[in-house]
Amino acid sequence: MRHIISLLMENESGALSRVAGLFSARAYNIESLTVAPTEDATLSRMTIVTRGSADVIEQITKQLNKLIDVVKVQDLTDGSHIERELMLVKVRATGDQREEMKRLTDIFRGRILDVSDRTYTIELTGPVSKLDAFLVAVDASNILETVRTGASGIGRGDRIMKI
Amino acid sequence: MELTGAEIVVSCLRDEGVKHLFGYPGGAVLNIYDEIYKQTAFKHILVRHEQAAVHAADAYARATGEVGVAIVTSGPGATNAVTGIATAYMDSIPMVVISGQVPTPAIGQDAFQEVDMVGITRPCVKHNFLVRDVHDLAATMKKAFYIAATGRPGPVVVDIPKDVTQHRCHYDYPKSVSMRSYNPTSKGHSGQIKKAAQMLLEAKRPMIYTGGGVVLGNAAAQVIELVRMLGYPTTSTLMGLGGYPSPDPLFLGMLGMHGTIEANMAMQHCDVLLAVGARFDDRVIGNPKHFAKEARRIIHIDVDPSSISKRVRVDIPIVGDVAQVLDEVIKLLQADTTKPDAQSLKAWWAQIELWRAQDCLKYDRAAAVIKPQFVIEKLYEVTQGDAYVTSDVGQHQMWAAQYYQFDKPRRWINSGGLGTMGFGLPAAMGVQLAFPDAMVACVTGEGSIQMNIQELSTCKEWNLPLKVILLNNGYLGMVRQWQEFFYEERYAESYMNSLPDFVKLAEAYGHVGITVDKPEDVEPALRDAFGKYKDRLVFLNFLTDPRENVFPMIPAGKGLSEMILL
Numbered sequence: 001m002r003h004i005i006s007l008l009m010e011n012e013s014g015a016l017s018r019v020a021g022l023f024s025a026r027a028y029n030i031e032s033l034t035v036a037p038t039e040d041a042t043l044s045r046m047t048i049v050t051r052g053s054a055d056v057i058e059q060i061t062k063q064l065n066k067l068i069d070v071v072k073v074q075d076l077t078d079g080s081h082i083e084r085e086l087m088l089v090k091v092r093a094t095g096d097q098r099e100e101m102k103r104l105t106d107i108f109r110g111r112i113l114d115v116s117d118r119t120y121t122i123e124l125t126g127p128v129s130k131l132d133a134f135l136v137a138v139d140a141s142n143i144l145e146t147v148r149t150g151a152s153g154i155g156r157g158d159r160i161m162k163i
Numbered sequence: 164m165e166l167t168g169a170e171i172v173v174s175c176l177r178d179e180g181v182k183h184l185f186g187y188p189g190g191a192v193l194n195i196y197d198e199i200y201k202q203t204a205f206k207h208i209l210v211r212h213e214q215a216a217v218h219a220a221d222a223y224a225r226a227t228g229e230v231g232v233a234i235v236t237s238g239p240g241a242t243n244a245v246t247g248i249a250t251a252y253m254d255s256i257p258m259v260v261i262s263g264q265v266p267t268p269a270i271g272q273d274a275f276q277e278v279d280m281v282g283i284t285r286p287c288v289k290h291n292f293l294v295r296d297v298h299d300l301a302a303t304m305k306k307a308f309y310i311a312a313t314g315r316p317g318p319v320v321v322d323i324p325k326d327v328t329q330h331r332c333h334y335d336y337p338k339s340v341s342m343r344s345y346n347p348t349s350k351g352h353s354g355q356i357k358k359a360a361q362m363l364l365e366a367k368r369p370m371i372y373t374g375g376g377v378v379l380g381n382a383a384a385q386v387i388e389l390v391r392m393l394g395y396p397t398t399s400t401l402m403g404l405g406g407y408p409s410p411d412p413l414f415l416g417m418l419g420m421h422g423t424i425e426a427n428m429a430m431q432h433c434d435v436l437l438a439v440g441a442r443f444d445d446r447v448i449g450n451p452k453h454f455a456k457e458a459r460r461i462i463h464i465d466v467d468p469s470s471i472s473k474r475v476r477v478d479i480p481i482v483g484d485v486a487q488v489l490d491e492v493i494k495l496l497q498a499d500t501t502k503p504d505a506q507s508l509k510a511w512w513a514q515i516e517l518w519r520a521q522d523c524l525k526y527d528r529a530a531a532v533i534k535p536q537f538v539i540e541k542l543y544e545v546t547q548g549d550a551y552v553t554s555d556v557g558q559h560q561m562w563a564a565q566y567y568q569f570d571k572p573r574r575w576i577n578s579g580g581l582g583t584m585g586f587g588l589p590a591a592m593g594v595q596l597a598f599p600d601a602m603v604a605c606v607t608g609e610g611s612i613q614m615n616i617q618e619l620s621t622c623k624e625w626n627l628p629l630k631v632i633l634l635n636n637g638y639l640g641m642v643r644q645w646q647e648f649f650y651e652e653r654y655a656e657s658y659m660n661s662l663p664d665f666v667k668l669a670e671a672y673g674h675v676g677i678t679v680d681k682p683e684d685v686e687p688a689l690r691d692a693f694g695k696y697k698d699r700l701v702f703l704n705f706l707t708d709p710r711e712n713v714f715p716m717i718p719a720g721k722g723l724s725e726m727i728l729l
């Protein structure tokens with residue numbers, strides 16, 4: 001099962017390597033990991049997308065909680081939540097393709113950020129599945145470069161993770 | 164008044180009540196050593212290799228329950244300490260290791276004797292710190308001791324750049340620590356505890372399985388009270404030995420790979436299992452799939468939530484401190500008028516006695532060569548069970564665990580989780596320094612002792628009258644045993660050629676050395692060591708049966724009922 005785990009941790013140097021090191025040392029799967037400071041500069045918020053059986057996910061949350069710098073851990077997949085990822089894609093755009101790429105970008109509610117006579121650079125945000133779908137829709141041979149941030153997640157409504 | 168960073172380090176140790184600091188100097192810690200030189204609050208023990216400093220501090224903690232402290236220089240000093248740190252980590256030992264670091268402006272420049280200590284030790288510490296600012300130094304030291312000793316204990320590294328030891332600031336040792344990110348649970352959930360008491364009373368084939376957590380959590384008294392009150396069979400892991408008195412008939416001996424038949428069979432066939440501060444290690448339950456074949460309900464008390472349901476699913480998890488949780492359990496049981504079903508318990512004990520009657524720890528007592536088991540039995544007799552026994556890793560370790568009847572906690576001091584050869588001698592030093600008048604024996608092998616033999620020199624400097632009990636079988640015996648059983652007797656590199664003359668070696672270091680090669684000389688030699696040479700370090704070189712194996716044995720990956728017996 002795919003899980004999105006959110007955590008708040010002390011914004012200390014090395015805190016990220018503790019989390020990354022934990023995942024590699026214990027052979028946990030890691031699909032993406034994003035991190036940045038929060039409105040409280042002493043705290044960082046991290047979103048980790050991982051996969052594993054219920055037992056493995058239980059161990060992952062316990063092991064994360066055990067890290068001394070980690071203040072709070074929440075498995076967002078336990079309740080309703082929103083997840084978003086940002087992607088920048090550079091695609092080949094020549095001749096007829098230029099119109100086609102623009103149309104696809106509109107359908108996926110993306111934006112063209114940069115244009116050259118042979119390329120478009122497109123910005124897309126959305127759930128991971130939407131970004132995946134866009135990449136399928138654009139023929140692979142037209143993709144020159146992709147950059148994805150990995151998912152960020154937050155609970156819906158009153159589900160708030162704060163200390 | 165403003166103090167330098169070096170003065171602050173020493174003041175923190177003093178204010179923390181540290182009495183012994185184990186270490187080795189070098190460039191990055193010279194400022195700190197200069198302050199160590201000027202103070203009298205604690206003793207510094209100069210070892211001969213940094214690994215030994217850390218093992219000694221570790222064993223000091225195991226024997227006393229206090230936080231052990233070691234100090235090493237940057238670079239090679241720090242890397243030499245890593246094995247010791249990992250050893251303490253695997254066995255959850257409270258320890259603070261101070262390492263020197265290159266000056267902050269030089270960090271990351273591949274400076275002389277620079278290693279990323281925080282990076283290197285990250286996977287084998289409870290936590291670590293790099294102190295970049297002298298203003299954070301005292302608070303960090305306080306946190307280090309607090310983190311090391313609370314919750315599930317463990318080693319904490321404090322890495323201090325040299326310039327920080329020169330910078331000055333106001334010193335004030337914090338009285339307490341509060342951390343929003345670290346609040347270990349000690350009181351168990353009362354609803355869960357109630358359910359546990361209930362389940363214990365319903366058991367028809369109960370079993371109590373205790374581990375290192377009983378020793379670490381100082382809960383031996385509670386375990387004894389609970390076991391005696393219920394009359395339930397009890398076993399212990401290697402790490403929990405002494406938590407419940409071994410000679411007691413309710414005790415079935417150690418369980419696991421080299422555990423007794425009665426302990427392993429009762430573990431496999433019980434219907435209610437109470438696990439107390441034990442972590443279902445692979446050397447204990449063998450293959451978890453085989454273990455799960457028999458249905459049983461499990462109650463698991465552990466201070467670390469991640470120890471629970473890690474390898475085995477449990478029915479009643481209780482996160483909390485063993486002593487506190489057991490106090491609650493005992494209170495509930497005392498108030499409850501229901502008693503365990505006497506009939507079933509009797510039948511269960513009858514079954515256990517049949518297993519016990521197989522006498523799985525028997526060995527050839529009439530042999531013409533010295534049997535290693537015999538040496539340990541005699542050691543037990545001569546010391547009247549009152550010694551601190553440290554050990555190295557191998558067959559001798561298992562024999563010490565099986566044949567020395569530990570009846571008090573903190574007396575059996577060994578590396579279980581990491582299995583570090585070279586632990587025994589420095590560990591014995593740490594214990595002897597903590598308890599100068601106690602009998603301390605280091606049970607070792609000729610392979611292991613050579614991994615930290617240089618410490619005989621430290622022992623001389625401090626006149627430590629510990630006894631080295633070398634079970635010299637001429638082999639890396641535990642390796643040889645596996646090769647005999649599982650590699651068709653291809654003894655690849657498990658024979659040690661050209662061993663030193665251990666008697667001369669001991670004498671060269673200024674100690675007493677005795678070689679014993681006949682069974683009838685074993686006891687007199689031990690009596691001399693603890694009698695006539697009471698105040699000397701005695702190195703006893705027992706030439707033991709080179710072919711002896713440790714039984715019972717469960718091959719790796721097999722189940723608890725698949726034991727190989729003598």
Ligand SMILES: Cc1cc2nc3c(=O)[nH]c(=O)nc-3n(C[C@H](O)[C@H](O)[C@H](O)COP(=O)(O)OP(=O)(O)OC[C@H]3O[C@@H](n4cnc5c(N)ncnc54)[C@H](O)[C@@H]3O)c2cc1C
Pocket residue numbers: 253254255314315316373374375376377379380381399400401402403417418419420421422439440441442443444446447464465466467470483484485486556557560561578579580581582583641
């Ligand atoms: C050659 C060799 C052979 C071995 N053979 C065996 C064998 O046959 N049998 C055997 O048992 N072991 C054997 N071992 C040791 C084995 O590798 C493990 O180290 C050992 O079994 C672990 O013991 P434990 O489960 O008690 O856990 P420990 O490592 O002692 O862990 C203690 C547990 O208690 C918890 N705890 C700590 N403090 C508290 C507290 N205050 N309150 C509550 N919980 C607390 C911790 O969170 C942890 O989960 C062998 C080792 C070697 C080197």
Ligand SMILES: Cc1ncc(C[n+]2csc(CCOP(=O)(O)OP(=O)(O)O)c2C)c(N)n1
Pocket residue numbers: 555556557558559560582583584585607608609610611612634636638639640641642
């Ligand atoms: C540092 C280290 N290296 C290797 C091992 C693997 N090992 C485990 S037991 C053992 C043999 C130990 O030999 P010895 O000290 O003579 O003890 P014996 O088994 O003969 O009693 C070895 C090599 C280890 N545990 N630790």
Ligand SMILES: [Mg+2]
Pocket residue numbers: 608609610634635636637638639640
């Ligand atoms: Mg040997």
